[in-house]
Amino acid sequence: AQTVTQSQPEMSVQEAETVTLSCTxxxxxxxxxxxxxxxxxxxxxxxxxxxxxxxQQNATENRFSVNFQKAAKSFSLKISDSQLGDAAMYxxxxxxxxxAGNNRKLIWGLGTSLAVNP
Amino acid sequence: ETGVTQSPTHLIKTRGQQVTxxxxxxxxxxxxxxxxxxxxxGPQFIFQYYREExxxxxxxxxxxxxxxxPNYSSELNVNALELDxxxxxxxxxxxxxxxxxxxxxxxGTRLTVV
Numbered sequence: 001a002q003t004v005t006q007s008q009p010e011m012s013v014q015e016a017e018t019v020t021l022s023c024t025x026x027x028x029x030x031x032x033x034x035x036x037x038x039x040x041x042x043x044x045x046x047x048x049x050x051x052x053x054x055x056q057q058n059a060t061e062n063r064f065s066v067n068f069q070k071a072a073k074s075f076s077l078k079i080s081d082s083q084l085g086d087a088a089m090y091x092x093x094x095x096x097x098x099x100a101g102n103n104r105k106l107i108w109g110l111g112t113s114l115a116v117n118p
Numbered sequence: 119e120t121g122v123t124q125s126p127t128h129l130i131k132t133r134g135q136q137v138t139x140x141x142x143x144x145x146x147x148x149x150x151x152x153x154x155x156x157x158x159x160g161p162q163f164i165f166q167y168y169r170e171e172x173x174x175x176x177x178x179x180x181x182x183x184x185x186x187x188p189n190y191s192s193e194l195n196v197n198a199l200e201l202d203x204x205x206x207x208x209x210x211x212x213x214x215x216x217x218x219x220x221x222x223x224x225x226g227t228r229l230t231v232v
Contacts, residue, residue, distance in 0.1 A: 044226070045210070046219075046223070046224040047221070047222075052218075058219075081133060091160055093129075104151075104166045104174030104216075104217075105166070106161070106163065110158075111160055
C-alpha cells in the first residue's frame with residue numbers, strides 16, 4: 001500500500017524569505033500524481049500545486065515550486081517570497097493513476113504547520 | 119463558477135444517533151468524494167460517487183453510506199454514531215473519477231459526537 005510521510009510537523013519562515021517543506025512517499029507504481037494542498041483555519045483544502053509522475057519537469061505555480069525526485073520518492077514544496085497569507089497547514093498527497101475502485105482516492109501525509117513571521 | 123459547499127458547518131450529535139451531511143459539487147464536476155479528517159491527522163478516504171453510484175471505498179464500516187443525486191450533489195450518512203466519529207468531514211468534487219487535475223474541496227462539516 002502507498003504511504004506519504006511528512007517529517008516536519010512544524011516549520012516557520014520570515015516574511016519574504018524562502019521555505020521548503022518535505023514529503024516522501026512509498027509506492028510500487030510508476031504512474032501517479034502528487035499534490036500539495038494548503039489548509040488554512042477556514043478548513044478548506046486548497047490545491048497549491050500538482051505533479052504528474054511521468055513528467056520530469058518540476059511543476060511551478062507563481063511563488064510555489066516543487067522538487068520532484070522520482071527515484072528517491074521525494075516531493076518537496078518550495079515557497080518563495082513568503083507572505084503572511086501563506087500561514088497554514090500544508091498536506092502532501094498521492095493519487096494512483098490507475099483507475100480502479102481502490103485507487104480512486106488521495107493518500108495524505110500528516111501535514112506540516114507553517115508559520116510566517118512578520 | 120460556484121465552489122463546493124457543505125452543510126451544516128458544525129453539528130453536535132449523541133452517540134448512537136444518525137447524521138446526514140450534505141455537499142453540492144462545483145459546477146461542471148460529476149464526481150464527489152468524502153474524507154474524514156480527525157484532529158491533527160490527514161484526511162482519510164471514505165468513498166467516491168460517480169453517476170449516482172459508489173465507485174470507490176476506503177476502510178470504513180457499512181454504517182457509513184452515501185448518495186449522489188442527478189445534479190451531482192451528495193450526502194454522507196452515518197448510522198449508530200460512535201465517539202470516534204468526531205471529526206471534520208470534507209467533501210471534494212472533480213471533473214472525473216480519475217481526478218487527474220485534483221479535487222476542489224468544501225470547508226467541511228465539523229461533527230462532534232458526545
